[in-house]
Amino acid sequence: MSAKNLDSKGRFRARTVGFRVSPEEEKLLNSAVALSGLTKQDYIVKRLLCRDVVVQGNPKVYKALKNQLAEVLGELKRIENSSVVNDELLSTIQLITATLNGLKGDKE
Numbered sequence: 819m820s821a822k823n824l825d826s827k828g829r830f831r832a833r834t835v836g837f838r839v840s841p842e843e844e845k846l847l848n849s850a851v852a853l854s855g856l857t858k859q860d861y862i863v864k865r866l867l868c869r870d871v872v873v874q875g876n877p878k879v880y881k882a883l884k885n886q887l888a889e890v891l892g893e894l895k896r897i898e899n900s901s902v903v904n905d906e907l908l909s910t911i912q913l914i915t916a917t918l919n920g921l922k923g924d925k926e
Contacts, residue, residue, distance in 0.1 A: 842906060849910055852882035853917045873920050886914050 851861045854871050864871050
């Protein structure tokens with residue numbers, strides 16, 4: 819039998835929880851995870867237990883922000899002549915805004 823692996827708080831996580839999501843939900847979840855700087859497991863556990871997800875600025879988070887903003891810009895250019903904006907794009911913009919507001923702190 820292999821040695822028990824403990825997490826950073828000394829907990830032994832021996833239970834597996836799984837669930838299915840749609841492709842759209844997966845994309846939103848992956849975006850939120852990338853922008854949080856956490857692992858997918860840590861992000862999901864925090865959200866399920868109604869705990870705050872505190873984003874710590876690091877190169878991984880800044881790269882995710884850059885990539886998300888590039889995707890949003892591409893989507894906005896695509897729909898420039900149309901007045902139709904899908905809910906997924908609006909959710910992504912709200913997530914980016916919340917992340918950026920959290921990164922700049924309470925100075926304002």
